[in-house]
Amino acid sequence: MTGREPSPFRPHRTLQRMYPEVAAGGYTRYDGFVEFYQRVNALLTPDSEVLDFGAGRGNWTDIGISDYHRRLRDLQRIAKKVDGIDVDPVVLENPSLDDAKVMQPGEPLPYADSSYDLIVADHVLEHVSAADAPGVSSELLRVLKPGGWFAARTPNKWGIIGMGARAVPNDLHVRVLDRLQPGRLAEDVFPVQYAMNTRRDLKRLFSSDLWNVSIYGHASEPQYVGRSEAAWRVASFVDRITPPRALPTLMIFVQKKP
Numbered sequence: 001m002t003g004r005e006p007s008p009f010r011p012h013r014t015l016q017r018m019y020p021e022v023a024a025g026g027y028t029r030y031d032g033f034v035e036f037y038q039r040v041n042a043l044l045t046p047d048s049e050v051l052d053f054g055a056g057r058g059n060w061t062d063i064g065i066s067d068y069h070r071r072l073r074d075l076q077r078i079a080k081k082v083d084g085i086d087v088d089p090v091v092l093e094n095p096s097l098d099d100a101k102v103m104q105p106g107e108p109l110p111y112a113d114s115s116y117d118l119i120v121a122d123h124v125l126e127h128v129s130a131a132d133a134p135g136v137s138s139e140l141l142r143v144l145k146p147g148g149w150f151a152a153r154t155p156n157k158w159g160i161i162g163m164g165a166r167a168v169p170n171d172l173h174v175r176v177l178d179r180l181q182p183g184r185l186a187e188d189v190f191p192v193q194y195a196m197n198t199r200r201d202l203k204r205l206f207s208s209d210l211w212n213v214s215i216y217g218h219a220s221e222p223q224y225v226g227r228s229e230a231a232w233r234v235a236s237f238v239d240r241i242t243p244p245r246a247l248p249t250l251m252i253f254v255q256k257k258p
Helices: 013-018 032-042 067-073 089-093 133-143 160-167 170-180 199-205 229-241
Strands: 049-053 081-086 099-102 116-122 144-155 211-218 249-256
Touching: 013 229, 032 067, 032 116, 032 144, 032 249, 081 089, 089 099, 116 133, 133 144, 133 199, 144 160, 160 229, 199 211, 199 249
Parallel strands: 049 081, 049 116, 081 099, 116 144
Antiparallel strands: 144 249, 211 249
């Protein structure tokens, strides 16, 4: 992987106070990024050909995350090839890809049948419209090799993040996220649709006749409430008493049947 020199990881005060273990390796026991990418890494081999679906600018290469996060996210470190595709032309600048392409929403993927061993979509499915969702799942199935995996991380429509995002009009998302997540670029904020963000919708779109489907909920550190320690403590308590089906994030691992 090439790119700009990454910013050093400096955990903010609330993160340090609530999760002191972050000092040992740069991640907490609830870290959703680590939870997702550890499992993605477990699916990779040196012969794996990977598609990063919704790859974006690859901003993880220069934001202030730990070296351990970067190693997990750098799929080129293990895989034979990592291609990427996005509706935003900024994907052409992504330094973590061997090849990048731009597509229009809803159009077929420009790859041959059975091209990839693994497809990763990290916080992408929430931006797919209801009209495009069936075509997206069909195209993912087509370009995956038999036995290959589709791995996705996305907000749960019925979790606190999903409900909060849907309560805020799309044209106000940039303003709200700028307060809660300072430093996030406006061009990295996209309209949300939530057509692929419930277990029911996912199991309908990824039929058990064609896929082996594994979906589970996860609650990470409450980054979505800003950096107030009081807000973090309240949000963390809510997460701990939330039933598994309503946890904020869905982890999705579906295998194309041989």
